[in-house]
Amino acid sequence: AMKEVVLLDSWACPFSMRVRIALAQKGVDYESKEEDLLLPKSELLLKLNPVHKKIPVLIHNDRPVCESLVILQYVDEVWNHTNPLLPFDPYQRAQARFWADFIEKKTFETTQRVWATKGEEQEVGKKEFIDHFKFLEQQLGDKPYFGGDSFGYVDVVLIPFYSWFYAFETLGDFKIEESCPKIIAWAKRCMQKENVASSLPDQEKVYEFVLAYRKKLGVD
Numbered sequence: 001a002m003k004e005v006v007l008l009d010s011w012a013c014p015f016s017m018r019v020r021i022a023l024a025q026k027g028v029d030y031e032s033k034e035e036d037l038l039l040p041k042s043e044l045l046l047k048l049n050p051v052h053k054k055i056p057v058l059i060h061n062d063r064p065v066c067e068s069l070v071i072l073q074y075v076d077e078v079w080n081h082t083n084p085l086l087p088f089d090p091y092q093r094a095q096a097r098f099w100a101d102f103i104e105k106k107t108f109e110t111t112q113r114v115w116a117t118k119g120e121e122q123e124v125g126k127k128e129f130i131d132h133f134k135f136l137e138q139q140l141g142d143k144p145y146f147g148g149d150s151f152g153y154v155d156v157v158l159i160p161f162y163s164w165f166y167a168f169e170t171l172g173d174f175k176i177e178e179s180c181p182k183i184i185a186w187a188k189r190c191m192q193k194e195n196v197a198s199s200l201p202d203q204e205k206v207y208e209f210v211l212a213y214r215k216k217l218g219v220d
């Protein structure tokens, strides 16, 4: 039988990275089953996530949990003995869920218009990208983390996109630090944490993956 905890994973997928960080924060030992996003989906993925057919899927005692934000909250509740992701106060929890939802709705879509496009469409995408991250930077303000003094739920939701920054900058020919220095400072602060750094792939490797993905999508 499978291990108690299995993650249907994909090394370059920002949504999977969220779950890898959360499991590391909780000290959970798990088996990672790699799904190659450039190949047809596995039978296991289609069986365990028939609705969205997407990665990540957490399999806990043979039962699947789908959608990274749902998985993060499940992990926080099951392994509630250490490193809470969500704050305790209901209002602060609501604020964390609000910003995680905002990021879920906007960030991937906004980044896609930089890495999966070219020409004029990409120029528009770059402006939207900078506006979006400036807005997030405003929300961060002078706090060390989105959750305040400690690394928490919203930080876990957003930090995976940092591993794609080199790909965005190289494909989009721009420097994110020029417009959003506090976002870069925040990302580097998060990367000081072993549980984060060990869960995110090398940025150049992600760039190579994105080039292959662009070819698969027929962008170039």
Ligand SMILES: N[C@@H](CCC(=O)N[C@@H](CSO)C(=O)NCC(=O)O)C(=O)O
Residues within 6 Å of the ligand: 010, 012, 013, 014, 015, 016, 037, 053, 054, 055, 056, 066, 067, 068, 069
């Ligand atoms: N809202 C979901 C998004 C997961 C997702 O898009 N996963 C991608 C890989 S990472 O880019 C995926 O599985 N893509 C396959 C597909 O879209 O068919 C979540 O948060 O878990």
